[in-house]
Amino acid sequence: MTDKTDLAPEVHNSEQDDESTQAQSVAERAGELRQQLRSPTESTKSPNESDLLGDSTQDLVDHMRDMESSGRIDMDAFRGEPAHDDDESLYRPSARPEDDS
Template sequence: MPPTQKPTSAADDFNDPDLENSEQNENGTQAQDLADEALNSGDVGRLSAESEPGSRQSPADLVPRDVPDLVDTMNDMVQSGRIDMDAYAGEPRMDDEDEGETDEEDDEDE
């Protein structure tokens, strides 16, 4: 067998399959690496402040952080016994039931 030859140019070095492939180098991208970095970083206060509702607005936020959470709003409605109908403000009330509440203009055909 011939002895292993070293690459003679940068192009040969780049295409050598025996050398380390930087795209397959997983150092620093694995979950345990990220967890260790998060545990050992000194920026704990900064990270927790960013996750609090009402903190400074991020341009990437689709919903402003000071808007109440939908689940919290639903839980409040269940606890209070009052259903928040503000989403339907200005819409006509049309009930399929004969005894149901409707707007007066909907009752013209009776």
Template sequence: MADRKPDLDRQDIVPEQEDEDTQAQTVTDDAFDKTVDEGLGDSEKDTSGLDEFDAPDLVDRMKQMNSSGLIDMGAYDGEETTDDLENKYGARNAADDEFAEDDS
């Protein structure tokens, strides 16, 4: 029987297939272990004087929504909603007044 040299690389392991860190289940498990606040550090404010300094930036808005539990839907003001359960989100968001009380 031929002597096998122990220092040779194994041929049954292909480095391109060793991608456990990028698999969906691994990424999902990592996400469950983190809190939302970890990604929302303090943001840099623009000090050039071109914009109003007190204006909240995106990170400030995200922190505020995260702490209050309310999502700012201001970007959709004036848009028609096509949700079947309009009453679930309040009569203000009803696409048509006659369906404002309909929660079917």
């Protein structure tokens, strides 16, 4: 058997010395951690000692996570605002923007 000291320096890859930082080791640890954690779209709230808001009350983060998980964007914040579309023929004449020229 050959002694490691007899091998050429090119045979040793120093980038692989620390196995714990190798991609496959990091991926295995991440996979184990993912199984232990809950879904990223689940709401986690701190204990509410005042009992003014129950755990079922939807907050902004819950609303954003709902939009993310459903793929539907809530556009209610823009209700009543003009939709500035490039195709003005879509508007009825009374709703068309005035020409500034």
